[in-house]
Amino acid sequence: MPEEFNENKFNIQRQAVLVIHGMGEQKPMDTLREFVESIAPEIPHSKKQKFFNKPDVLSETFELRRLTANEHRFTFKTDYFEYYWAHKMSGTKLMDVLWWFWTILLRRPKNIPDRLRWIYWFFWVSIFMSLLFILSYPLMKEDKCPENLIKNIYDYDFVKTHFCCYLKFVGKYLGSLTWLGINFFLIYYLGDVVRYTTPRAGNIKERQDIRETGIELLRKLHDAKIDVRNKDGSTYKRNKYDRIIVVGHSLGAVVAYDLIKFLWIKHNGTIKLTDTQLTEIEDAAYNLSKNPTAKNRDTFREIQLKLWKSQFNRLDSWRVSDFITLGSPLAHAKLLLAGNPEELVKKQAEREYPTCPPTPEGEKTFHFPISEVNFLHHAAPFALTRWTNITFEKDFVGGNNHVFGHGVENHFLRTKSKTGNIIPFWSHIGYWNKKEKEMINLIRKKMQLRIPTPQDKSEVN
Known part of the structure; x- marks a missing residue:
C-alpha cells in the first residue's frame, strides 16, 4: 500500500x-x-x-x-x-573485459549469484566445447565430411559418426559470426560494467x-x-x-x-x-x-x-x-x-x-x-x-x-x-x-x- x-x-x-x-x-x-x-x-x-x-x-x-x-x-x-555519462567511458579494450571475465570464471560456483549461475556454467561448457573443437581439428579432413550434414542433423547415428564434421561446420560458418557478436557485446555493453565496477589503474x-x-x-x-x-x-x-x-x-x-x-x-x-x-x-x-x-x-x-x-x-x-x-x-x-x-x-x-x-x-x-x-x-x-x-x-x-x-x-x-x-x-x-x-x-x-x-x-x- x-x-x-x-x-x-x-x-x-x-x-x-x-x-x-x-x-x-x-x-x-x-x-x-x-x-x-x-x-x-x-x-x-x-x-x-x-x-x-x-x-x-x-x-x-x-x-x-x-x-x-x-x-x-x-x-x-x-x-x-x-x-x-556515456561519453566518459571510452577506449574500452577487449582484453579489459576478457581479463575480468576470466577472474569471474575462476570463482567457485557457490560464490556466483544464484540468478547468474546458469550463465557461469554456460560459458564453462562453451570453453570445453571450444577446446574439444581445437583438439579435434587435426582429425577433420575435407574429404571425410559428407555434404548432407544439415539434412541429417536429427539422425543420431549419423551425427555420432560425423561428429568431428559438425564441429568443423560450426567453426567454419558460425565461429566468425559468433565471435563478432561477442566482441561487440563485450566491448560496447559489458565493457562499461567491467570498467566502472573494477578499480584497476586503467x-x-x-x-x-x-x-x-x-x-x-x-x-x-x-x-x-x-x-x-x-x-x-x-x-x-x-x-x-x-x-x-x-x-x-x-x-x-x-x-x-x-x-x-x-x-x-x-x-x-x-x-x-x-x-x-x-x-x-x-x-x-x-x-x-x-x-x-x-x-x-x-x-x-x-x-x-x-x-x-x-x-x-x-x-x-x-x-x-x-x-x-x-x-x-x-x-x-x-x-x-x-x-x-x-x-x-x-x-x-x-x-x-x-x-x-x-x-x-x-x-x-x-x-x-x-x-x-x-x-x-x-x-x-x-x-x-x-x-x-x-x-x-x-x-x-x-x-x-x-x-x-x-x-x-x-x-x-x-x-x-x-x-x-x-x-x-x-x-x-x-x-x-x-x-x-x-x-x-x-x-x-x-x-x-x-x-x-x-x-x-x-x-x-
Missing part, C-alpha cells in the same frame, strides 16, 4: 527527477525523453502536452535539456533531468570523472535556491526543489548508488534528529532485521519518509526521498563489488557500502552524538531515502537486491512481450516501453509524483 500523507503539512512546490541511463553507446536525451513520455502522467481531460522542453543550465554539456511537467491532479510541478580516471560530475549535478539540485517575497516586500530564500527522486536503469543504478553514497557524507552532519526520531527509525530497522516481513518493511519505509519530511524544507536538508532502480546489477553486488560474498558483508559492516536499513554500530544504533546533538553516520542515507528495486523476471542484469538489506522493496514483473519472457535479457531495455502498462503504473506509484488527495486516493492509471 502506498504511504498516506497529510497534504496540508507536506507542500511540495517543485520536485526534480534525476534519470541515469545504463550501459552502452547511449545518445544524450534518448533515455530521458522516452522515460518522461511514458512515466509522466497525462493531464486529465486535456489535450495539452505532458511536458515542456527547456534549457538545462545545471548539466555540464549543452547536449542535454530539462523536461518540465506542470502541476496537475496527478503530479507536482516536476523537472526531469538526465545524468549523461579505470580510475573514468570512475572518478563519472562520479564527480554526477555528484556535482546532484549537489546543484540540492543547492538551487529561489527568492520568495513576503507581503511586506522583504525576501527570503527557499529551496528550488523540495524533493528529488533518483532513478537508475541498468549500470546507471550503480552510478546512482555511488552518487547518493558520496553526496550523503556532505549532508549527514547537518541533519539534526531528536532522540524520539532516532529511536523510532532504529527500532523499526532492528525489528526488520530480526523479522524481515513485508509488514515490518512497510513500517520501516513509513518512518523513513516521516524522517525525511521532518527536514526536507530546511536550506541544508537532504532532498532525496526515493531511489528507484530498474534492472539493477546491484543485485549481483557480491560478484561486481567484491571478490566473494564474505568480502561484501565485511565492506557493508565497515560501512563502505551503505545498506537499507543502515548498518548499525553494535546491535541497533546508527547515529553518533557531537556536542549533545545526534547525527546519522556516514553510511546511513537510507535512514531517510526509500529504495525500490524493480526487475523483469527474465532480465538477468537485475534481480533481488536483498544483499543491501530487507528495507529495499523488491518487485518482479513479467513483461508483456512474449519474446522477453523467453529470451534472457531481452526485456532489459523495456522498462518504460508504453506497452508495459503494469510496469509503468508500478514505477509511477513508487515515484509518487503526486501525493494522493483526500478526494482521490485511487491509483493513477
